[in-house]
Amino acid sequence: MIQLSRAEIEQLVTVDDEAVAAVRDAYIAIVDGRGNVPPVGHIAFPATNGDCHIKYGHIAGDPIFAVKIAAGFYDNPAKGLPSSTGIILAISAETGEVRAILNDEGYLTDLRTxxxxxxxxxxxxxxxxxxxxxxxxxxxxxxxxxxxxxxxxxxxxxxxxxxxxxxxxxxxxxxxxxxxxxxxxxxxxxxxxxxxxxxxxxxxxxxxxxxxxxxxxxxxxxxxxxxxxxxxxxxxxxxxxxxxxxxxxxxxxxxxxxxxxxxxxxxxxxxxxxxxxxxxxxxxxxxxxxxxxxxxxxxxATQDIAMARTVLERATTKQDGRS
The missing domain is CATH 3.40.50.720 (NAD(P)-binding Rossmann-like Domain)
Known part of the structure; x- marks a missing residue:
């Protein structure tokens, strides 16, 4: 299983051609029948001006599906903290094994958005x-x-x-x-x-x-x-x-x-x-x-799947290059 920190993920993906193509395809997957996207989970925290979204799904043919937890607490900057954070699990669509834990702290959500x-x-x-x-x-x-x-x-x-x-x-x-x-x-x-x-x-x-x-x-x-x-x-x-x-x-x-x-x-x-x-x-x-x-x-959620897949592919290629 691969575990990556935000810093490691930032080294693997940014606003590049493959990431842009993946996000475009993620939108198309919504309308061409490939996207399996259940309703979004949402938790509100009105007392602290925050909320949390749970998004998950699968794109037909992809080797993984993704589960993302993303939180936004909008008063955080006044406390010296970022307003968004999160984590993504990339899970095998063939065996159910967790393939990667992407502790991106909200970076992939911010990037794909x-x-x-x-x-x-x-x-x-x-x-x-x-x-x-x-x-x-x-x-x-x-x-x-x-x-x-x-x-x-x-x-x-x-x-x-x-x-x-x-x-x-x-x-x-x-x-x-x-x-x-x-x-x-x-x-x-x-x-x-x-x-x-x-x-x-x-x-x-x-x-x-x-x-x-x-x-x-x-x-x-x-x-x-x-x-x-x-x-x-x-x-x-x-x-x-x-x-x-x-x-x-x-x-x-x-x-x-x-x-x-x-x-x-x-x-x-x-x-x-x-x-x-x-x-x-x-x-x-x-x-x-x-x-x-x-x-x-x-x-x-298809956007999150696309970004998780892109990161996992690049991390695997990088690891194979070192082996």
Whole structure:
């Protein structure tokens, strides 16, 4: 059995071509029948502003299946601790033996979420989109920005907005050191009105982005509403969108960003499509330059399986090379 620490895992996988291909295929596995994805387990800790997700599943033909425990405690940064952590078990789909314990401390979740967001954004945004507004100052604000910049294939201009100006300036400075074109947005409404792409990365339970702020042609990738009670977009904005894309409709309509409009009777399952179908080319995403498109990404277990498989394959190859 292989046991890997976060530091070891970071040496094995990052935003690279194989990891991106694995995440893309993980979305497609949701729609082509290969993905066996049971409902997400969720534990809320309202007293400590935290939650925990248990995601697990199998992709047909894969030698392993994966079980992931991922926790987010959003007041941790004030205590000098990361807001997310977790662990993944990679288990043989042939014998049930535990093949690997990946003590990634949330790294693989953060990485695949960043890659997945970038894949969705590039699949749905206008080809000429250049200005990106990232809302939030946490881990995913960093991963989303870095992954999108790495995969875009064209220069992008990023603006960062957060409730804390100090934190916003800090993340902007950090991303500038990475070579990104970044500035601080002081007015959220004005920044939304100017953005071609809006990426939301907060654990907010109240809408941050209002419908009237979003212009025709804009794309929104909503990352934060991955559990009951969370919401970053005004319900009217979700209802107004021309194209609504979910990573997995049952999750998005059940507890994701789209769930609020669904509960209000404004949209239903037939008003949404799944990202895997867009990536596979079986359904069209954006239809015109005037469309408002929204991707609601709640995080799917097939992504975790894909990342665990990638790490295990590379770790095994590395070990064999040393033997």
């Amino acid at each position: 960043g890659i997945g967001g970038a894949v969705a954004t590039l699949a749905l945004a206008r080809a000429d989109a250049r200005s990106v507004l990232v809302i939030g100052t946490g881990i995913q604000a960093r991963y989303q920005s870095r992954a999108l910049a790495a995969l875009a294939g064209r220069p992008l201009s990023f603006r960062m907005w957060g409730r804390s100006l100090e934190k916003t300036e800090a993340i902007a400075a950090e991303l500038k050191r990475d070579g990104l074109d970044v500035s601080v947005a002081s007015d959220l409404e004005a920044a939304c009105r100017e953005a071609h792409i809006i990426i939301t990365t907060t654990p907010s339970t109240e809408p941050l982005v209002q419908s009237e702020w979003v212009q025709p042609g804009a794309h929104i990738t909503a990352m934060g509403a991955d559990g009951p009670g969370k919401q970053e977009l005004e319900t009217a904005l979700v209802a107004r969108a021309n194209v609504r894309v979910a990573d997995m409709k049952t999750q998005s309509l059940g507890h994701g960003e789209f769930s609020h409009a669904c509960a209000a009777g404004l949209i239903g399952s037939g008003d949404c499509i799944e990202l895997g179908s867009v990536l596979a080319g079986t359904l069209q995403g954006r239809r015109s330059n005037e469309d408002i498109t929204i991707a609601d990404l709640t995080g799917v």
